[in-house]
Amino acid sequence: MAKKVIVIGAGLAGLSAAITLESEGASVTVLESSDRPGGRVTSDVIDGFICDRGFQLINANYPEIKRLGTIKEIEFISASSIIEVARNEDRIRIGDPRSAFFSVFNSQTGSIFEKIRLLRYLLKSKPGSSVGEELKNNGLGRTYERVLRPFLTGVFLADPLLVSSEYGRTAIKHFVKGNSGLPVGGVRKFSEAMAAHVNDIRYGVQVNSIKKNTVSTSKGKFEADAIIVATDVTTAAQLLDLTEVPQLVGCTTWYHSTKESPTKSKSLIVDSQNRGPLVNTMVISNMMPDYAPIGRTLISSTSILPTTESEVRRHLAILYGTNTRSWKLVAKYDIPSALPLAGLDQPLVSGAHVRDSIFIAGDYKSAPSQNGALLSGRLAALSALVH
Numbered sequence: 001m002a003k004k005v006i007v008i009g010a011g012l013a014g015l016s017a018a019i020t021l022e023s024e025g026a027s028v029t030v031l032e033s034s035d036r037p038g039g040r041v042t043s044d045v046i047d048g049f050i051c052d053r054g055f056q057l058i059n060a061n062y063p064e065i066k067r068l069g070t071i072k073e074i075e076f077i078s079a080s081s082i083i084e085v086a087r088n089e090d091r092i093r094i095g096d097p098r099s100a101f102f103s104v105f106n107s108q109t110g111s112i113f114e115k116i117r118l119l120r121y122l123l124k125s126k127p128g129s130s131v132g133e134e135l136k137n138n139g140l141g142r143t144y145e146r147v148l149r150p151f152l153t154g155v156f157l158a159d160p161l162l163v164s165s166e167y168g169r170t171a172i173k174h175f176v177k178g179n180s181g182l183p184v185g186g187v188r189k190f191s192e193a194m195a196a197h198v199n200d201i202r203y204g205v206q207v208n209s210i211k212k213n214t215v216s217t218s219k220g221k222f223e224a225d226a227i228i229v230a231t232d233v234t235t236a237a238q239l240l241d242l243t244e245v246p247q248l249v250g251c252t253t254w255y256h257s258t259k260e261s262p263t264k265s266k267s268l269i270v271d272s273q274n275r276g277p278l279v280n281t282m283v284i285s286n287m288m289p290d291y292a293p294i295g296r297t298l299i300s301s302t303s304i305l306p307t308t309e310s311e312v313r314r315h316l317a318i319l320y321g322t323n324t325r326s327w328k329l330v331a332k333y334d335i336p337s338a339l340p341l342a343g344l345d346q347p348l349v350s351g352a353h354v355r356d357s358i359f360i361a362g363d364y365k366s367a368p369s370q371n372g373a374l375l376s377g378r379l380a381a382l383s384a385l386v387h
């Protein structure tokens with residue numbers, strides 16, 4: 001008889017677990033407390049604007065995403081391979097490493113020697129230190145301060161001095177080899193495409209406790225041969241009495257609209273001079289026209305420290321070189337637990353088996369990324385199958 005497995009949570013980890021289990025012939029029920037799949041990878045439509053719940057790009061070249069083949073099922077638009085570094089009144093356009101590795105740093109942001117040192121950094125591995133320290137120690141001082149620190153702070157949602165060099169190197173390599181972009185219709189289309197491959201997902205079912213092979217929920221009890229807990233780490237810790245929980249980092253994504261786009265650029269803008277609370281901003285409707293109704297523009301911006309809307313507007317005025325007083329605030333998403341911090345002594349992958357027939361998956365079990373979440377789900381499913 002087919003093994004019966006309950007997966008708790010329909011985020012990327014839970015969906016990946018369910019798809020793996022079903023492909024191996026298991027009978028799977030996914031229990032999800034919210035009204036939709038995707039967890040942190042979802043979007044809302046507000047007054048005709050598509051707002052992703054936190055700015056994030058999908059990397060189509062992540063190994064786990066390639067393995068699933070989901071990108072072929074959605075309308076995917078690749079992001080610009082340029083980032084813009086705001087410095088004084090200037091915008092320094094930097095070809096990202098995918099298309100023009102050695103154009104990454106022009107003379108205002110670093111020298112040719114720094115470029116070569118970046119390559120050496122990518123090739124070397126020294127566990128125990130931070131990605132920020134290592135980049136600096138590899139002689140990337142000016143390039144680090146002016147470009148890499150502001151850019152990577154937006155990627156890790158934390159100071160790169162707090163992020164393990166091992167994870168940092170992996171993330172930079174994924175970025176160098178990556179193809180980041182967004183689905184038409186918002187990031188939720190990616191999650192919905194994955195969910196379409198799962199037979200039985202029950203939405204609005206909140207899991208309250210787990211005992212051996214029984215799951216108690218807001219909609220009654222469920223029994224299974226194995227249970228995979230693929231919730232966020234805080235809920236998993238409560239359900240399973242876990243004591244070791246990684247530090248979480250948060251962010252706020254701000255969506256503003258205006259009639260005229262302040263720039264034609266489709267690129268991510270970072271501030272090399274730290275003149276306000278934003279770690280990055282982008283006129284997202286320049287890249288994704290369907291994100292804003294006709295005749296309107298949508299600007300997505302991210303901050304990681306507590307701040308006010310007026311501070312955000314002041315920073316946006318500097319970064320776009322325009323008055324932002326008439327811009328309308330469309331939405332603000334506070335995401336206090338956006339990512340687990342890949343701290344200095346954090347192992348990159350840890351075991352999925354907890355006890356009895358209970359397994360665990362989530363980005364905090366692997367790497368704090370879409371790829372990490374998907375990988376952790378697949379590994380938990382394989383462990384459950386052979387247990």
Ligand SMILES: Cc1cc2nc3c(=O)[nH]c(=O)nc-3n(C[C@H](O)[C@H](O)[C@H](O)COP(=O)(O)OP(=O)(O)OC[C@H]3O[C@@H](n4cnc5c(N)ncnc54)[C@H](O)[C@@H]3O)c2cc1C
Nearest residue numbers: 009011012013033039040054056207231362363369370373
């Ligand atoms: C703002 C932001 C930007 C990001 N940027 C990037 C990026 O650019 N690149 C990248 O690779 N990654 C990025 N990430 C990270 C990536 O989105 C996450 O690592 C990944 O989506 C985590 O998936 P998960 O399945 O582990 O967890 P989650 O998405 O948190 O899924 C957990 C699911 O469990 C459900 N659940 C919780 N409790 C219960 C319960 N009691 N009963 C039933 N269901 C429950 C939740 O509703 C949720 O659906 C970003 C994340 C954020 C928030």
